[in-house]
Amino acid sequence: MKWNKNKLIGAIRFLQKEKMCLLMLFLTMFALFGNLDAQTPQIWPVEICFNYESGNTNDAVTIRKNASTEITVPEYVKDTRNESCAYIMGQSNCKIKVKFNSNNNNMNYLVRTTVISGTGIGNVCGILIAPCDLNKTITIELSGAVPGSIGKHNFTWKWEATALPINAPYCPINCTSVNTTHTYYTLLATPQAPMSIPWSEVLDKACVWANGQNTNSSVLHSLTSRLYLNSGLDYDGNQSHYEPDNWPYYTKFTFHLTDFLNEWNKADCQDCSMFLSILSSSIGASLTQTRRIQGSFYTKNIEPIGTTYGWITTRWSFHHVGWLNNVYDPAIKINQSSPYIPIDKNIENQYKTDLYSSGTWSPFSAFYLGQTDPYWGVPTEIK
Amino acid sequence: MKNKYFVVSLSIYLTFVYSAIPQNAEFKKEINPINIDNIKIQDIDLIDNFVLFHERVIKPDKSGNNQIMQIWRKDSTNTSLKIVEETKQSIVNPVGSSCLQKWYREGKKEKIEINVIICTSESEMEKTINLFTNQMFASQYDSTETPIIGEKSWIPKSTTSQMDSYSLMFKASNVFVRIYINLNNYSLDEIIKISKLLARKVENNIIKEQFK
Numbered sequence: 001m002k003w004n005k006n007k008l009i010g011a012i013r014f015l016q017k018e019k020m021c022l023l024m025l026f027l028t029m030f031a032l033f034g035n036l037d038a039q040t041p042q043i044w045p046v047e048i049c050f051n052y053e054s055g056n057t058n059d060a061v062t063i064r065k066n067a068s069t070e071i072t073v074p075e076y077v078k079d080t081r082n083e084s085c086a087y088i089m090g091q092s093n094c095k096i097k098v099k100f101n102s103n104n105n106n107m108n109y110l111v112r113t114t115v116i117s118g119t120g121i122g123n124v125c126g127i128l129i130a131p132c133d134l135n136k137t138i139t140i141e142l143s144g145a146v147p148g149s150i151g152k153h154n155f156t157w158k159w160e161a162t163a164l165p166i167n168a169p170y171c172p173i174n175c176t177s178v179n180t181t182h183t184y185y186t187l188l189a190t191p192q193a194p195m196s197i198p199w200s201e202v203l204d205k206a207c208v209w210a211n212g213q214n215t216n217s218s219v220l221h222s223l224t225s226r227l228y229l230n231s232g233l234d235y236d237g238n239q240s241h242y243e244p245d246n247w248p249y250y251t252k253f254t255f256h257l258t259d260f261l262n263e264w265n266k267a268d269c270q271d272c273s274m275f276l277s278i279l280s281s282s283i284g285a286s287l288t289q290t291r292r293i294q295g296s297f298y299t300k301n302i303e304p305i306g307t308t309y310g311w312i313t314t315r316w317s318f319h320h321v322g323w324l325n326n327v328y329d330p331a332i333k334i335n336q337s338s339p340y341i342p343i344d345k346n347i348e349n350q351y352k353t354d355l356y357s358s359g360t361w362s363p364f365s366a367f368y369l370g371q372t373d374p375y376w377g378v379p380t381e382i383k
Numbered sequence: 384m385k386n387k388y389f390v391v392s393l394s395i396y397l398t399f400v401y402s403a404i405p406q407n408a409e410f411k412k413e414i415n416p417i418n419i420d421n422i423k424i425q426d427i428d429l430i431d432n433f434v435l436f437h438e439r440v441i442k443p444d445k446s447g448n449n450q451i452m453q454i455w456r457k458d459s460t461n462t463s464l465k466i467v468e469e470t471k472q473s474i475v476n477p478v479g480s481s482c483l484q485k486w487y488r489e490g491k492k493e494k495i496e497i498n499v500i501i502c503t504s505e506s507e508m509e510k511t512i513n514l515f516t517n518q519m520f521a522s523q524y525d526s527t528e529t530p531i532i533g534e535k536s537w538i539p540k541s542t543t544s545q546m547d548s549y550s551l552m553f554k555a556s557n558v559f560v561r562i563y564i565n566l567n568n569y570s571l572d573e574i575i576k577i578s579k580l581l582a583r584k585v586e587n588n589i590i591k592e593q594f595k
Contacts, residue, residue: 237521238539238550239496239563244519246441246452247481247500248510259437263491266548266565268521296523308546315540316521 041104041163043111043129044178047137048076049097050085050121058095060085061187066199067258067383074099076180084200086185087121088284089214092145094121097137105131107163109175118155121146121184131166147186149214150283152207156181188219189284194369194382198282201261205231206279219285220328221343227276227305227330228341234306235331236266237316242274244376252379255369269320272305272331276322277368278382289366291323292375293347297359301336311336313357323366327351412593413557416480416501417443422558422588423482423499429580430566433486433495434460442480450474460489479503479557498561499585511559512537515552524552532582533560533589549574553582555589 051060051073063086064070074097075083087094102109109129115122122142129138147153161175185207191198198206209226213219227233241260244250255274260267267275273290280288295318301311321342322328329342334354345351347363365374373380414422419442427433438455454468479502486495498515502508516524516537524537531538533555548565562585564578 236548236565238548239494239565240520243483247498248502248507248514249478259485263487263494265492265494270521296517315523317517317523318521320521 043102047074047099049074084183089186090148120155187283195282233267235304242270269331288322291366294362298357303333419480437485496563
């Protein structure tokens with residue numbers, strides 16, 4: 001019994017020593033790593049504003065998501081949101097507004113950012129952030145330019161910094177870098193009515209379909225042909241998204257762009273010509289208007305947009321086309337023996353020769369949405 | 384198979400209902416524009432999962448001194464229909480009423496549009512008919528030799544017929560109705576049948592309103 005008791009006491013003492021050693025080891029490691037962690041300063045962007053002025057001399061163009069949703073500024077808020085923005089193509093030395101935060105308020109930071117993937121809007125060679133600048137919005141000029149053609153671009157910025165203590169010894173420390181990713185559109189020129197504040201849902205199509213173009217004529221050519229060839233829309237002359245506000249005593253006509261985009265399915269000639277007008281105006285191309293050709297008339301062989309029909313002849317009450325001094329018609333192909341999408345065609349010459357067979361052919365004046373429709377004699381709008 | 388079951392069962396139901404109404408009933412009694420809510424479709428129970436996403440109603444109020452316009456919209460199938468715009472304006476002369484409904488299935492690739500217009504005069508009705516059959520849509524509409532529904536009906540010319548959508552219009556008393564249907568994975572015959580059944584539903588509402 002006595003022997004067991006002594007052994008037990010010895011065991012307990014031994015165990016206590018072991019415990020103490022382990023505890024000391026743990027505490028040492030904790031202090032070491034904890035200390036190391038506290039010594040490594042970091043700085044990161046908390047907010048980035050791309051569009052902050054009423055114009056777009058230095059910053060991004062004002063855009064919105066759709067009819068009901070604006071794009072909130074700042075577009076980038078860490079861990080919260082990351083909205084797209086838009087620039088005029090070739091715009092150089094853009095400025096952004098950034099708010100930084102760090103884990104160490106006793107450092108001055110020399111911050112730089114470079115584009116490490118994608119096509120960016122510029123780099124920051126170096127900017128000094130003092131402790132008093134933290135959590136304040138700072139204007140930063142970027143070096144470089146956005147692409148000189150239309151497109152939709154993604155890029156990643158790598159934010160690097162060297163920290164310099166505010167007190168001696170002034171040993172510089174390399175901070176851990178941080179990446180941010182962004183999406184932006186490049187437009188031909190300042191957007192115009194009826195899409196002077198473009199919807200990103202429209203730019204998603206306009207900037208992709210006109211990707212790489214940088215002249216007005218090439219843009220209109222691309223938009224018209226891509227709308228016909230690649231939109232996935234299907235012609236249906238029994239419906240339209242261009243509607244009066246009441247029957248039979250209408251006071252305005254509305255192009256229901258929101259419904260048209262949400263459905264993205266059936267389209268008539270009014271839908272096609274009006275959407276072409278919206279696409280071109282959203283990226284600042286010369287505005288294509290829309291023009292009604294009143295019938296009724298029989299057509300020659302046409303191939304309406306989509307996959308439902310193939311080549312047919314038909315009789316229309318009217319037809320609607322895009323218009324910029326000549327016809328831009330994304331709703332049909334004509335001339336079956338040598339098919340083409342009507343782009344920049346004279347309405348009374350080749351276009352009529354290849355489309356019209358017999359009946360009434362009465363073109364009305366062109367207009368764009370927001371103006372009075374000369375056929376109906378009432379104002380128009382987009383919703 | 385399920386589609387055909389609904390079409391057949393609704394056909395039988397509507398035939399029973401229609402046969403209960405005097406066959407020589409004429410569309411003489413006019414519908415009061417105030418009662419457009421009794422004419423419009425309340426639910427589309429003949430096709431699964433169609434939901435009313437948009438409704439615009441313009442009608443005189445009960446006093447007859449004002450015209451009310453209400454627009455109802457739904458953002459998704461899980462949210463409720465809510466009023467997004469409402470206006471009221473005073474009127475001097477009697478006005479008609481109109482209702483536009485847009486029904487969608489999830490994804491919005493299939494759509495049903497129903498227009499109901501109640502006119503207060505013959506000239507207003509003629510203007511409405513001309514508007515819909517000759518001016519609003521590129522497709523030409525022909526008057527049918529014998530009415531499919533109501534007193535007079537119009538359907539698209541065959542040369543412009545679609546394979547996945549159909550539209551028909553009709554007039555019954557002082558009411559003009561347009562039905563447009565776009566469905567996927569249905570034959571054109573089925574779509575035409577459903578269009579006629581929907582039109583029949585509206586026609587029955589008109590008849591019931593006349594006999595009140």
